[in-house]
Amino acid sequence: MKILNRRDFSVDFGLSLAAAILLPATTARADDMEVHIDNFVFQPAELKIKAGTTVTWTNRDDIPHTVVSAGKFRSKTLDTDDKFSFTFTNAGDYKYFCSLHPHMTGMIKVE
Amino acid sequence: MSGHDHGENGVNRRKVLECMTWAGTGVLWTVTGGVPRSLGIIDSAQAATAVTPGMTFLQISDSHVGFDKPANPNALGTLEEAVGKINAMPTKPAFMIHTGDITHLSKAAEFDNADRIISQSKLDVHYVPGEHDFLDEEVKFYRERYGRGSKGQGWYSFDAGGVHFIGLVNVVDLKAGGLGNLGAEQLAWLEDDLRGKSKSTPIVLFAHIPLWTVYPEWGWGTEDGGRALEQVKGFGSVTVLNGHIHQVMQKVEGNVTFHTARSTAFPQPAPGAASSPGPMKVEDAKLRSMLGVASINFKQNEQRLAIIDTPLQG
Numbered sequence: 001m002k003i004l005n006r007r008d009f010s011v012d013f014g015l016s017l018a019a020a021i022l023l024p025a026t027t028a029r030a031d032d033m034e035v036h037i038d039n040f041v042f043q044p045a046e047l048k049i050k051a052g053t054t055v056t057w058t059n060r061d062d063i064p065h066t067v068v069s070a071g072k073f074r075s076k077t078l079d080t081d082d083k084f085s086f087t088f089t090n091a092g093d094y095k096y097f098c099s100l101h102p103h104m105t106g107m108i109k110v111e
Numbered sequence: 112m113s114g115h116d117h118g119e120n121g122v123n124r125r126k127v128l129e130c131m132t133w134a135g136t137g138v139l140w141t142v143t144g145g146v147p148r149s150l151g152i153i154d155s156a157q158a159a160t161a162v163t164p165g166m167t168f169l170q171i172s173d174s175h176v177g178f179d180k181p182a183n184p185n186a187l188g189t190l191e192e193a194v195g196k197i198n199a200m201p202t203k204p205a206f207m208i209h210t211g212d213i214t215h216l217s218k219a220a221e222f223d224n225a226d227r228i229i230s231q232s233k234l235d236v237h238y239v240p241g242e243h244d245f246l247d248e249e250v251k252f253y254r255e256r257y258g259r260g261s262k263g264q265g266w267y268s269f270d271a272g273g274v275h276f277i278g279l280v281n282v283v284d285l286k287a288g289g290l291g292n293l294g295a296e297q298l299a300w301l302e303d304d305l306r307g308k309s310k311s312t313p314i315v316l317f318a319h320i321p322l323w324t325v326y327p328e329w330g331w332g333t334e335d336g337g338r339a340l341e342q343v344k345g346f347g348s349v350t351v352l353n354g355h356i357h358q359v360m361q362k363v364e365g366n367v368t369f370h371t372a373r374s375t376a377f378p379q380p381a382p383g384a385a386s387s388p389g390p391m392k393v394e395d396a397k398l399r400s401m402l403g404v405a406s407i408n409f410k411q412n413e414q415r416l417a418i419i420d421t422p423l424q425g
Contacts, residue, residue, distance in 0.1 A: 039386045039387035039389060040329070040387040040388060040389065041387070061387070061389055062180040062181070062182065062389055062390050063389055063390065064215075064216060064243070064246065068287075070287070076248070077216065077217075077246040079216060080180070095287060096287075097287035097288065099285055100242045100243075100246075100285075101242075101330050102285040102286055102287055102288060102289045102290070102330060103288065103289075103290070103327070103328065103329065103330040105287055105288050
């Protein structure tokens, strides 16, 4: 979504301007991370990120899953292709799991 | 219990099974000396006309109403076929238990559709929830419909035909990295429920996730299931009926028979046979041979209940 918006923006303002805007934009974009749920596994299972990063989980299974970190965050039930995003503002280790299939676990390490 | 008794049981059970009548075909399971073995597929030509003696009840499981993915685009349709199968049985079951995952996503319409189809069996149905039945925001749809008169998260017991039935809930408050969970409150209730019961009372424990450890790598087991089984150990006849794994699995340990039923919605792979326990897509022609219901017969003075798994087809 964000990528598309930026592209629209840069087209409106012309190529030279776009180059100037895109440079910092690329850095900001690298902060947004993705975790996929495939075959009852969080991939990657462990993610190292900087504080302020938004992580988006996408369920690509035919079975609903959740993303839960006790006392920190809890997604709604994610059906196939549903997404959940959380922005990590504080450093620390965030263990999380699927509350429906608790053998599915993952970790976000925030620096 | 002596080896001689085991042998005698086997003969008795075979007689019972020979008397059973089925409109379609079914795989007969008998347990002799602790080893479950299939008696093979019978067809209507072999079926006698005698009505099954004793009490027969039905187990239906994992109907996943609302599921529409490639493994079975019409889970409501196959549930309806299963109910048709039940209605065609020559021995009308005394009642039915549903071992959870009634719906796929706990939507009100899914519960309504499930009820509309299952009620066509005109049988009393005793439900326990699966993890797919507690997904609505307020976790109220299952409880409003099926939780009346139950304790805690929905556990309860009742007596029928001289058998004590106990419905347990092991899909709530699951811990990261763990398996199914009963919890201290439910285990205390169970201890209370069993207090004073004669050890000769046959016990049927039913819950969604297997109470025994089938395959922990896929979460197929219950963390504190052993503590519930410890409490029924002294009873002469214990039958543990579960769902969740969408396939038939059986084992016997002493006086305890463990059995899981097929789903009516979609099959799942054998433990470790695939990269995940997700819905297994099979050829259309094969699907109905992997879906079905279980029929359980209890006869006075028989230690073990006879369990017959009937697929929708084949």
